[in-house]
């Protein structure tokens with residue numbers, strides 16, 4: 460499976476510690492990544508980081524994003540406001556596989572206050588290694604979402 464995927468990663472203060480664990484995993488697996496912050500546990504605003512990572516994906520600089528806040532919910536809501544972003548909040552490996560296989564998600568969000576490091580590593584592993592199925596029913600459904608975002 461491809462290791463040349465370029466990954467943009469970011470967190471707020473609530474996801475900072477788990478983000479460091481996931482960065483360690485990305486390093487161990489030789490993924491190419493960039494950490495878009497935050498860089499400590501000072502309180503920050505998660506949309507700022509969701510938008511940095513989302514922009515880096517839609518402009519083609521990075522292929523996938525990983526966003527971690529306290530629950531993963533705020534990051535997911537914010538990232539999904541960006542046209543072209545399909546952010547998936549996953550706290551189990553089945554959802555992680557489905558998010559890629561059926562939804563062709565390009566951003567994974569998780570909550571640093573929800574799951575432990577071991578499970579988070581497994582989720583990232585499955586999410587990054589699973590390819591989109593390319594099945595027509597999924598392509599049609601994703602196209603409907605893309606069409607909905609176009610101006611009328």
Ligand code: RB5
Pocket residue numbers: 471472473474505528529530531532533534
């Ligand atoms: C920050 O306290 C927290 O609200 C944030 O990390 C996230 O969980 C929001 O969805």
